[in-house]
Amino acid sequence: MSNRAASGFSLHEDTSASLIGLAILALALAVTWQARPATDGESRERYPKGWPTPLAATIDRPQPWSDSPLQALRDKKDNSIAAPILLGMAWVVAVGAAGAALGGGEVLRFLPGAAMLAALTGAAWFLAAQKLVHHYNLEYPLWALAIGLTIGNTVGAPRWLMPALNGEFLIKTGLVIFGAEVLVSRxxxxxxxxxxxxxxxxxxxxxxxxxxxxxxxxxxxxxxxxxxxxxxxxxxxxxxxxxxxxxxxxxxxxxxxxxxxxxxxxxxxxxxxxxxxxxxxxxxxxxxxxxxxxxxxxxxxxxxxxxxxxxxxxxxxxxxxxxSMIGLIAFAVAVYWTGWVDRDGAAARGSLGAEVWRRFPKFILGFLLASLLCSWLFSSGPAQALWVDGAITGFTSRLRAWLFCAGFVCMGLQTNFRELAPALVSxxxxxxxxxxxxxxxxxxxxxxxxxxxxxxxxxxxx
Amino acid sequence: MNWPPGSGRLAALGAAAALLWCGVFPRLLQCPALARHIELMDRREVNPAAMYYTELEHLPLRPPWLERRVRLWPAAVAAMASPSGRE
Structure with missing residues (x-):
């Protein structure tokens, strides 16, 4: 991360992503449990997507719109969702700021850029929510990348935006939260x-x-x-x-x-x-x-x-x-990569296990921990299954999507079209x-x- | 005021996007075939933009009719799983 030494305290990016991701997951489970229904708490018929969670009011994304982008600010019941969309942007800023703080960066220098990043992320959601685009599965990563690439390859990212462009951290944190959705029991x-x-x-x-x-x-x-x-x-x-x-x-x-x-x-x-x-x-x-x-x-x-x-x-x-295979495949790829593909000559003489551990992307462990914890909880009983489903569908999957979207805006802003050219031309x-x-x-x-x-x-x- | 280099291209691309999203795409939505497809998806509450199953409007749990038509666990596997050793 940038400015690691600024405050003297810094954690590795993978560790920060795991800690923040797991803390968010714990918050989601705790708040959902606190607001658990008094009756019919085991009924899938009553709660098809799990227990309702109060955290759902703190994050949402623009809804499909056809003629005017303003239609995206109202849900299916015609209630305004402008506040949860703005709060979604605030979550992006908050997670990024927490990462900057744990990584030893200056949070104040980070904030103006983070606010702009959150606004661009919101713009990507609006583009993805147009009904034609939405119904033909042109998902938000495409528009997040397009916005980033357009700005990055025309005027370029301004200097004050740079401290906030930590797409890898946002995506890693999103992946740790995503672990909760990879339920082995399914x-x-x-x-x-x-x-x-x-x-x-x-x-x-x-x-x-x-x-x-x-x-x-x-x-x-x-x-x-x-x-x-x-x-x-x-x-x-x-x-x-x-x-x-x-x-x-x-x-x-x-x-x-x-x-x-x-x-x-x-x-x-x-x-x-x-x-x-x-x-x-x-x-x-x-x-x-x-x-x-x-x-x-x-x-x-x-x-x-x-x-x-x-x-x-x-x-x-x-x-x-x-x-549900994603967790196992990501783990297997990480082990294969660190043990065989990326192994350098000097380390090849040492033990394979030690080398794999040294180079292993540690946030994958946070991802697996979230997956195993939620899989265990989910399979413990019908009430627990609704608890996990409620926390995921009402909050963590929404936040994960915002973090991925922000990560893709960052990637677009930092990608030069010319670097894509050789692969495209071949x-x-x-x-x-x-x-x-x-x-x-x-x-x-x-x-x-x-x-x-x-x-x-x-x-x-x- | 000095605009940074590339501002003209950025403005042109932004205008093109606005024209597409607010002009062309809404018109295309009125095309009968597209309108029928979208109406069907809306009626069945399908979220075609879901990246993962948790983003779907309905969680994809085993449909009740399936077990009438497909033997999900063959007898030998079911017998192994049952405590008495029998299905």
């Missing part, structure tokens, strides 16, 4: 067919695509191969963010991977449902195929629902199981994505047909 939701469709195909596609990028296409950057492979095979932008942090990919590489993922997500979301209907595929198999292949969760549900209610439900659940990342996605489509269809269509099909068994 893995078993669709039984063995769901596990086989999500967990057998995904690692095979991830490893094969990465290997092909490094050895067949000879892409010079291994981290670019990993990020493209992960976002294509696991679950799009969220997987790209987690693996990019685990393998210390450059910000330009993450931007490129996200751009590829969003572009192909739109194509697949529009093209796959009519194709499935045209070939007369069973809706369960079709839904599982959509869930296992389209990168972004929202696009999976939209494509599934376009096919029918049944396909939409199966698609969303398969995607949720795949979502076209090899595009070939890697397309080839990997083709393999993903074939293997997922085969596995979905085998499990949901034949092996575990009751009609066939009876």
């Amino acid at each position: 893995l078993l939701e669709l039984g063995l067919p769901g596990l086989m469709t999500s967990w057998l195909v995904t690692p095979v596609v991830l490893v094969t695509t990465y290997w092909a990028g490094v050895h067949l296409l000879r892409i010079p950057s291994r981290s670019l191969c990993m990020v493209v492979s992960a976002d294509m095979s696991v679950c799009g932008v969220s997987a790209a963010i987690a693996t990019a942090a685990a393998c210390r990919a450059k910000k330009e590489e993450l931007s490129l991977a996200i751009g590829l993922s969003l572009f192909f997500t739109v194509i697949m979301m529009v093209a796959m449902p009519p194709f499935i209907a045209w070939v007369g595929m069973d809706p369960i198999v079709g839904g599982a195929w959509l869930g296992g292949t389209i990168d972004a969760t929202g696009a999976v549900v939209a494509a599934g629902e376009a096919l029918g209610k049944e396909a939409g439900q199966v698609a969303a659940t398969v995607k949720m199981i795949q979502n 076209g090899r990342p595009l070939v890697l994505y397309v080839a990997g996605q083709f393999l993903n489509l074939v293997l997922t269809l085969a596995m979905a047909s085998l499990t949901f269509g034949w092996l575990f099909r009751k009609a066939v068994d009876s």
Whole structure:
């Protein structure tokens, strides 16, 4: 972090991100518990998204709008949400200031830039909330990057903004909070067919695509191969963010991977449902195929629902199981990277375990701790499951999204178009994505047909 | 007042974005095919921009009809899981 020595006290960025992320999670759980319902606290029917949390009033994002951006300031019940949106910006400033303080920076120097960063983040949300953009899954990272890139490559980031541009810290803190959403317990939701469709195909596609990028296409950057492979095979932008942090990919590489993922997500979301209907595929198999292949969760549900209610439900659940792999994959990538890819010559003579520990991105441990803690709590009983769901859906997932969005604005502001040019001109990342996605489509269809269509099909068994 | 270099390009890009978001996109929304798709998604409360399942309007829990059509845990696995060794 910048200005580390200013106050004499400083923590490593990974440690600060973990501490702040876990503190926010503890706050969310404590406040949600404090406001737990007096009756029906175990009823999923009464509380489908978990217990309501008072913290929900402190953060929101602009709602989909069609004609005027002002429509984004009102929720579905026509209540004003201007205050929670402004408070969302305040959360970005507060988390950034806490990181600056723990990192030994001067908080006062940080504040003007942080206020501007929060305003640009809010602007990215407004762009993403336009109804056409919203319904075609052009997610907020794209607009956050676009705003940052536009300013950074025209007038450039002003000097007073620089102390606040700590995108890596914001994304790492967002990832630690995100750990709470990676609930291992959700893995078993669709039984063995769901596990086989999500967990057998995904690692095979991830490893094969990465290997092909490094050895067949000879892409010079291994981290670019990993990020493209992960976002294509696991679950799009969220997987790209987690693996990019685990393998210390450059910000330009993450931007490129996200751009590829969003572009192909739109194509697949529009093209796959009519194709499935045209070939007369069973809706369960079709839904599982959509869930296992389209990168972004929202696009999976939209494509599934376009096919029918049944396909939409199966698609969303398969995607949720795949979502739950992020923690394990991020951990495995971090271990592989520190132990084998990034290992320097001198350290290679020492013990592998010690070297992995020395270079391991420690915030991944905060992410895993949040995931394991919330998974344990979630599976302890129906009331605890609603407690965790309430804290996540009402608060932490919203804050995580604001922090990611702010992180992407920072990345855009610090990225030079010229650094993206070599990868774009060679076209090899595009070939890697397309080839990997083709393999993903074939293997997922085969596995979905085998499990949901034949092996575990009751009609066939009876 | 001296504007920093690149201010003209930034202003032009900002104006283009404003034209797209407030002029072109709202018009495109009136196209019948798009309007039908969006109306269907709104009616089913789908959040197509969700990055993760926790951002969906409805948490994707196992649909009740699924177990009638798919054997989620085959007999052998279910028997292993049950305390008596039988399903």
